[in-house]
Amino acid sequence: MKQMDLILAAAVLASFVLGTAAASTAPELSLARFDCGKSSTLNDVSRFSDVSAFKGLNVPFTFSCYLVKHGNDYLVWDTGNPPASGSTPSPSAPKTSLVEQLAVLHLTAQQITFVGISHYHGDHVGQVASFPQATLLIGKGDWEALNETTPNPGVNPANFAHWITGGGKVEALPGDKDVFGDGSVILLNTPGHTPGHHSLLVKLKDMGNVLITGDLAHFRENYDSNGVPTFNTSRAETLASLDRFKQLAKNLNATVIIQHDARDIEKLPAFPASAK
Numbered sequence: 001m002k003q004m005d006l007i008l009a010a011a012v013l014a015s016f017v018l019g020t021a022a023a024s025t026a027p028e029l030s031l032a033r034f035d036c037g038k039s040s041t042l043n044d045v046s047r048f049s050d051v052s053a054f055k056g057l058n059v060p061f062t063f064s065c066y067l068v069k070h071g072n073d074y075l076v077w078d079t080g081n082p083p084a085s086g087s088t089p090s091p092s093a094p095k096t097s098l099v100e101q102l103a104v105l106h107l108t109a110q111q112i113t114f115v116g117i118s119h120y121h122g123d124h125v126g127q128v129a130s131f132p133q134a135t136l137l138i139g140k141g142d143w144e145a146l147n148e149t150t151p152n153p154g155v156n157p158a159n160f161a162h163w164i165t166g167g168g169k170v171e172a173l174p175g176d177k178d179v180f181g182d183g184s185v186i187l188l189n190t191p192g193h194t195p196g197h198h199s200l201l202v203k204l205k206d207m208g209n210v211l212i213t214g215d216l217a218h219f220r221e222n223y224d225s226n227g228v229p230t231f232n233t234s235r236a237e238t239l240a241s242l243d244r245f246k247q248l249a250k251n252l253n254a255t256v257i258i259q260h261d262a263r264d265i266e267k268l269p270a271f272p273a274s275a276k
């Protein structure tokens with residue numbers, strides 16, 4: 001009888017130890033949304049279609065950035081418009097900075113491990129310089145465009161001066177990037193809006209898979225109709241990227257969030273709450 005008790009106790013202890021070990025191998029994963037610019041309604045979205053698809057369409061437009069927590073590591077995804085400053089701030093400037101929003105979550109800029117940038121446009125890179133200690137993750141095509149001697153209009157190298165001058169760590173991504181090495185958070189190579197454009201996949205435990213577009217599409221009407229903005233760098237790459245993204249969304253049964261569409265970002269809980 002005593003021996004049985006011992007065996008039982010050993011079995012209970014073993015399952016406890018194994019259970020604890022299993023739990024500690026899966027770091028806590030969550031996804032929060034930051035306000036990265038003032039929302040408005042675009043009364044003329046004609047430049048978002050190279051086939052004149054949107055005559056008279058009004059679209060609720062917003063600017064959003066994201067925070068992925070993976071255990072004690074953090075990824076900031078896109079950095080939005082620069083915050084309001086000076087006497088005539090941009091009408092789309094956010095009221096509070098990313099660093100101030102992080103403080104609400106009791107986090108500092110120094111705790112951000114990675115800053116992932118979907119592409120080099122100004123409304124996605126406005127606050128990247130707030131995270132100089134983070135490893136910059138950016139598509140290779142965009143990184144090369146930022147490093148051109150005479151960058152094209154719309155490319156914003158000044159914000160990346162810290163990394164361009166060799167002051168910070170950078171990974172220029174030729175393809176997808178498994179950010180934390182466990183398949184839970186992946187930057188997806190979706191070129192076309194810009195040469196190195198990326199989107200973001202986060203595999204949450206409770207909410208399930210979430211796909212965040214970057215500017216692969218700017219609003220639902222364009223996403224649904226495979227629309228290509230007039231200012232994209234490649235029509236063919238945009239269509240191929242939309243095809244890949246939509247197949248991924250279907251096969252992973254993912255929630256799609258279009259970053260600029262005010263109707264879409266509500267799929268995540270309001271800041272400071274996060275989806276898990």
Ligand SMILES: [Zn+2]
Nearest residue numbers: 119121193215
């Ligand atoms: Zn863009």
